Each structure stands twice: as structure tokens, then as C-alpha cells.
Amino acid sequence: MQSQKQFKRRFSFEFFPPKTDAGKEKLQVVRDQLAEVNPDFFSVTFGAGGSTRDRTIETVLNLHQQGISTAPHLSCVGGSREEISQLLDEYKANGINRIVALRGDLPSGMGASGELRYANELVEFIREHSGDHFNLEVAAYPEFHPQARSAEDDLKNFARKVQAGANSAITQYFFNADSYFYFIDRLEKMNITIPVVPGIMPIVNFSSLVRFSDMCGAEIPRWIRKQLEAYGDDTVSIRKFGEEVVTRMCEDLLKAGAPGLHFYTLNQTEPSLSIWKNLGITDREKISF
Template sequence: MTAINPRYSFEFFPAKSESGHANLLQAAQQLTVYQPEFFSCTYGAGGSTRERTLDTVLQLSAKLGVPSAPHLSCIGSSKAELREFLWHYKALGIRHLVALRGDLPSGMGSSFGELHYARDLVELIRDECGDYFHIEVAAYPEMHPQAQHFEADLKHFADKVKAGANGAITQYFFNADSYFYFVERAQKLGVHIPIIPGIMPITNHSKLARFSDACGAELPRWMRKQLEAYGDDLTSIQHYGEQVVSALCERLLAGGAPGLHFYTLNHAEAPMAILNNLRIKTSA
């Protein structure tokens, strides 16, 4: 059953240079023609990019008129610090958050901060700010790489939702069945919020392989072998990736996925090619 009025959103990461930031804004400008529901901006391990994340979110909202959501992680932060961030975001008019446990930065050892899980962060946000924020959380159709097993990971996800999440964005994947199975199992646990598939365009084989190995996203053997066969031929890799990911998105939307969230890596070309293949209506 095809979703009615699917929503589209795009993720960026804070640029380290002025030229990189200008390129990010240009990419976001190009993507506004798809009338995104929101942009999001990542948050470095232990809050290492906190100021740049906030600055990026504010500029995306002000210059492009698209609601933008900072990622907020609890690892390495005290409750007092997190409360301060929340009230600062409220004062700036930010209404949308992506609430995550976050990654431990190198050298931090076992110092996790006062909150250990995303569920705890969602509870803190609700206790502190009520329903002011629209909260997205993460979902892992192929299981979080640090989870004991699938059932435990699914329960942790359901706990985050019950703590007050409004929606979820998945880790990227290339097997649509893993998404549909995850959604079905989550619904049986009483989860009925929108679970948006995270989409990773394929533009570089070596980077994709490293990302996938690090985050636990399965790169199917048939896909890995085909990408290896292209070697350093980036044009062929990108053309192949566009076809594969477009077909994945088409199946997800036809199967009822409520939208798509693109991991842009601060580039617009690949997401635009996929959305154009899907014949998504634009404002242009």
C-alpha cells in the first residue's frame, strides 16, 4: 500500500571550513525544491561539533525557510548541560530535535555522562519541555552493532518511543525486507509512530564499505561484488548506485514507508537524481 503524501527530509553534517559551509548551504538550497519536511544536522561524538551544529541549523532555517533539527546526544553531557541546551534551543525557536545516545569520543574511556541511553534523553526532554519539541529517534532495521540480539534492540527502540518520541529515522540499509520486518515487529510492540527509512546514496565504494562496516549496515554480497568490479570507475559506481537506490526507494514507498530521509554527505546531486527517478513533484 503506497504511502499518502510521503515526507522527505535531508541530513547534513557541520562543515569544517567556510567553503565547505557554503557548499552545504548551496546543496540544501537545491534540495528545497522537493519541499522537505525538515533538514537535520549531525552532532559530533561527545558534542564535539555542538556550536557548528547549532549555527548550521539556524542558517538553514533562516536562509532557506525549512524547519531544521539539531541532533542532540546525551553521551558525555550532564543533565544540567542538556537542560541548558534545551532551553537555549527553545529561546531560538527550534522546535524539532533528533535525540540520540551518541558515540563516545576517543579518549573518553568509560565516562558516559549522567544519561546512558537515548530513552533517558527523550524522558529528560519531555520532563523539561513537555510537548514543545517534535522528537525523532534512531531505529536499526538490521540491529544496532552494539546490541546483544535483535529482540533486545527492538525492545530498546520501543522503550524510546514510549518515552515520548514522535517519529523515527532508520540507519541506512539496502534490503527493503529488513525495514518491513522491523516495522511489523515494532507495531506488534505497540509502536505506531512514523518510521522513516534512512537512505544512503551510493557514490563511492570504499567510503560506503567503511561506513557500513563501522555502523553495522549490511552491504549485500551481490552489491559489494558489483561495486568491486567497477574498481576506480566513479562514473559507473554512481550510475549503478543511482539505479539500485532508486529501486530500493520505489519499493519502500510502494510498500507503505511514510517517507524518505536522505544522508546527503553535504551533496545534493545523488539525492536529486534518485528523487527525480521517483518522479517526486517539485516546487520548481
């Protein structure tokens, strides 16, 4: 973890592009509330195969124009070099200087992956097209990508993204801090020392968490799963327990030198903001860990 302690900490929140007018209004309220804690940036997801492209662009530009740096997610699956170039030019013209570069997932029924197959190829293409204009974030998987053939292959894939020009990384969420620590130790042995910011998923709904975690390969430790199961439909207890568990993990991560936190908000304010307040990071210069 020594390599991570050298980096200035940064804190960010992730949104998904809303589908309806009501969703847009809700996100505006969430955005205003989270903006009050002065995060370093917001990020906005990009649907499988570019399925939310227009909504992502609209959401990114709307948030960015309100005064907080906003980073669009950009995936290469299903997109051509020309389409990606157009997106990069539009973002650059509108003052966007950070991108989360991902391989992305193929939507159901789509057989072709596009001209660029992997995230390292996307990073390389962005560098060729836009030089150093964008700060490029890539994904990291402390518990390893669910489609990776082995742990070693997954580490090599991450190294390729760094070699292609990635500036920093955001992890898939996890609930076992040791998986993050071990991942960083492995990177240090490979002389990879870019900032790797833990992705944090607040626990709000047990059934949704299980479904999403099974899909993306994030492990829910047995003791957490069993306690959540015991609460049944008691959403108040689920949220209270989840807040305590995730807050404690964030404290451990920051104490060990993690270079910040990235909250997966699911377009909600309270779950992420409660953890934020518990950690006392409103005044970052006075963080005690």
C-alpha cells in the first residue's frame, strides 16, 4: 500500500443517466445535495453497447455546466473509431477533461464487439486521438474480473491499460478490504503505481445487491449476507447495518493509505452521504486517517 499513500486523495460520486423526466428531476436534486460536500468530480455511466449514449452525453454536459467536473464513462464495445472520435471531440469542445475508459458489455443480442475489443485498445486510441487532454480512469477488479481466465491474466490486462496511458483507476465495489490491499500489493510488485481508488457501494436493498453482485462478480462475505438475510424485509435495519459495515471498511481503506473513495450512488443521496458524514471528510485537510 506504500505506493498509494503518495497520491492526493480524491472523492467522487457516480450517477447513471435517467430515462424519464421524473428521473432527471430527481437526479438534479441528488446532484445539488452531493455538490454541497464539494466532491472532486461526478461520473456518469454508459450503457451496454452504448445504449445510453445520448442520455449519457446530455447528463454529463448538464452536470458539468453546473460547476463540478464531470467524467463520462466511455466503452468501446459496439462502437466504431469514428463514433468514439466524435464523442471525444464533443467532450473536449465542452470542457470535459476526464473520461472513465471501459471495455463495456455487449447488450443482449448484439454479436459484434466493435472495432476496439478491449479497454487497453480504447485507452491507446484516446491517446492517439486526443493526446494528453483527458485524464483517463480505467476499471480495476480487486476480486478479479468475472470473465478473466485467471488472476494472473486479470493483472496482466490491468497492466496493459496502464501501459496504454491510463492515469488512474477506480475499482469494482467490494466488501472485503483485504482484497483491495492484496491487489495493490500485487501491482506494486509489478511496478504499477498509478492511483487506484476504491469503488464503494452503499448497502440499501439486499435482493438488489445480491443480484447485481452475482452479475458483476463482487463477493458478499458470508457474515454480511447472513446478517442481511436475517433482517428480511426490515429495510431500516438493512440500511443501518449496511451503513455501519461500509463506513468501517472505508475507514480501514483510508487509514491504510487508499487515495480516496468513489461512491456508486445509484442516483440516491442519503446512503452515500451518510457514509461520507460518518467518515468526517467534509474538511479534507482535517481527516485524521
